[in-house]
Amino acid sequence: MAGCGCDVRACRSELRLDNLRLDFHNPYVFVKSQWSWHPAVFVTYRVLVAVYLAGVTCFDGVYHGLSLDHRYKVLLYLPNLTFVLIAGYFVLMATVTVFYNLPGSSYTSLLRRTLPWYLKLAWLLYNTTAATSVLVTVVHWTLVRETNQQTIDFVIDVNKYILNVAFLFIELIFSGVPVRILHGIYPMVWVALYFVMLVVYWAMGGTGVNGETWVYVFIDYDNSWGLAVAYSLGAAFVAAPIAHCLWFVVYIIRSNIVCTPCSRGSARAPLAAESETTPL
Numbered sequence: 001m002a003g004c005g006c007d008v009r010a011c012r013s014e015l016r017l018d019n020l021r022l023d024f025h026n027p028y029v030f031v032k033s034q035w036s037w038h039p040a041v042f043v044t045y046r047v048l049v050a051v052y053l054a055g056v057t058c059f060d061g062v063y064h065g066l067s068l069d070h071r072y073k074v075l076l077y078l079p080n081l082t083f084v085l086i087a088g089y090f091v092l093m094a095t096v097t098v099f100y101n102l103p104g105s106s107y108t109s110l111l112r113r114t115l116p117w118y119l120k121l122a123w124l125l126y127n128t129t130a131a132t133s134v135l136v137t138v139v140h141w142t143l144v145r146e147t148n149q150q151t152i153d154f155v156i157d158v159n160k161y162i163l164n165v166a167f168l169f170i171e172l173i174f175s176g177v178p179v180r181i182l183h184g185i186y187p188m189v190w191v192a193l194y195f196v197m198l199v200v201y202w203a204m205g206g207t208g209v210n211g212e213t214w215v216y217v218f219i220d221y222d223n224s225w226g227l228a229v230a231y232s233l234g235a236a237f238v239a240a241p242i243a244h245c246l247w248f249v250v251y252i253i254r255s256n257i258v259c260t261p262c263s264r265g266s267a268r269a270p271l272a273a274e275s276e277t278t279p280l
Contacts, residue, residue: 014181022120022183029176030093030119031100034258039101043094045174049167050094053087056159063156073209076201078194079136082129083160086168089125092118093175124186126168126177131187131243133164135235143218172250179251184244191240195219195232 013019024030033042060083065074074080096118115123140161149157171177202221207213214220219228 017182019180019182020185022123023115024123024178027115027119029178030115030122031097032176033174034176034254035174042174043097043101046090046094046097049171050087050090053083053090053167056156057084057087060156060160063152076198076206076208076215078132078191079140079160079164081194082132082136083164085125086129086133086164089122089129090167090171092122092125096122123177126171127179127183127186127244128190129164130168130172130179130247131184131240132191133168134243134246135187135191135239137161137165138239139235144216169250172247173254179244179248181245181248184241184248187240187244188236192236195236198232 032039060080061074075084140157145157146153172179198215198219199221201215202213208215213222219231221228
């Protein structure tokens with residue numbers, strides 16, 4: 001079928017510089033499933049995930065925040081920041097999906113060339129958190145994980161370092177959210193800014209949760225600044241782009257399985273056909 005999936009031409013078009021922008025030829029794919037589900041099923045999926053992640057985020061913040069003298073230190077850690085952004089993405093997308101599937105809602109208002117700002121924000125959140133979630137998960141289970149944990153801490157870790165990736169993977173498979181290869185710049189910038197923040201925090205005399213001069217033991221600017229810089233640069237400019245490329249591969253596979261065009265220049269679905277989709 002012409003325009004089905006990601007062929008060689010479509011993949012080459014991914015390298016066009018205009019694909020750096022948060023723009024897509026068919027905004028409708030952000031609020032519907034790729035698998036011909038009834039809208040009620042897709043809405044239920046997104047709402048349940050959003051409620052679950054919001055609940056876990058709040059519980060984690062309260063549980064760990066109350067044990068610290070300086071509660072803001074909970075947000076010093078990239079996994080915590082990433083999990084908050086993942087929850088924010090799902091809450092935003094659940095809200096938008098419900099709105100566009102309410103009885104009487106007009107789908108035609110979404111079918112335009114320019115993405116609404118809230119879908120651009122959601123896409124930015126997905127691009128940023130997808131790659132970062134892989135990064136923090138690998139680092140946690142290989143370098144950071146504590147062996148003697150209480151059950152509640154282990155359950156929280158499973159949510160932040162396994163289910164974080166799992167929910168984003170399910171979202172990519174179930175929804176029509178696209179992945180642009182050049183959007184790997186967004187997780188790179190996000191991780192780089194995070195480590196710049198750590199340097200500024202350290203330079204101002206900031207400490208870890210237990211008063212250490214480091215936030216991560218392997219990023220210690222006092223005693224091993226060279227290794228700390230190497231880890232920081234490697235995470236931002238090597239690991240993050242590689243993780244993003246893995247998500248792009250999954251996106252290509254999904255596009256070919258469900259037979260949806262993935263290139264920017266692919267034809268849009270007819271307006272009439274999409275606007276007739278049955279709302280809740």
